[in-house]
Amino acid sequence: MKTFKILGLLLTYPVPETVGCWPALGDLLVREGLLAKKPLKRIRQWLAENAERDIYDLQEHYVDTFDRGRGHCLHLFEHVHGDSRERGQAMVDLSEMYAAKGLTINQAELPDYLPLFLEYCSLCDYHQAQALLSEISHILVSIGTRLEQRDNHYHIVFDCLQALAKTKVDQKIIDAAISFVQAEDTSLAALDKEWEEAAAFDGDPQQADCAGCRSVAEEMLPTERREQTVKIVGGVQ
Incomplete structure (x- = not known):
């Protein structure tokens, strides 16, 4: 299903090759027809508007949104396990789930990176x-609500994902x-303190290629395969 993969692509670092295809990706969302009319209209409008923006503005906005604090972190287990030991085993389990579907990742990627998870969903x-x-869904709503409270239109992507989750x-x-959001200290000192502890895992998957995500506008993967649904996360930390 292309819809899941497209929404994952929209949550990766924007580069000219993908941003230039955003309006066309909106058309693909229409043709697949998985999104309801309201979220579909909003995401297409967002895509059209951002496709006209300067690429450096888009990139700066992305970094400000997803790289300057843990509240919008695109790593699922950050919102569940944090840096606890349980996160390591959860990573292994998720990687094995991907491998069973034939989805492999490189060493720079963490399996709980949301765009990668959405690519896996596209294979189901x-x-x-x-x-x-x-x-x-609890993670999607939490991030989406925080973004909306900050008037950050990336929340539209999370609204679409939540609409699909039903x-x-x-x-x-x-x-x-x-x-x-109301209580958050957004000063540079607070940001430094938040990230002062070393990360539990190396790599920067938000900047790395997300397997086939980089070529989603050119070649969509087939999706008529079957896999047993696996519960991967629990409650928000």
Whole structure:
């Protein structure tokens, strides 16, 4: 299913080769027809507007959004395990799940990187992919709510993902995300303190190629395969 892979691509670092294809990707979303009218309209408008922006502005905005704090981190297990030992085993389990579907990753990538996870979903049938998204819906809503509270339009991508998951999230998670933004210290000193501990894993998958994500506009992978749905994450930390 191209929709999952496209939404994953939109959460990777913007480069001219992909940004130039954004309007066409919007057309692909229409043709596949998985998104409802409202989120589809909003994501297509967002794509059209951003395709006209200066690439350096887009890149700066991306870094400001996803690389300057853990609240919007695109690594799923950061929101579940943090730097605990459980994260290592969870990474192994997720990598094995990918391998069973024939999806391999390079050494610079972490398996819990959301665009990579969405590429895996694109290899599943619709109901399996929907079930997988529902398992991380609390993370998607938490990040999306934080972005919306900051008037950051990347929240539109997370709204689309949540629409695909079709899972109602506890209002407490939304309230907690709003409170997080309201109480957050965004000073440089606070940012330095947040990241002062060494990361548990090396690599910078947000900057790395996401397997086939880089060529999604040119060649979409087939999706008529079957896989047992696996629950991968628990509650938000």
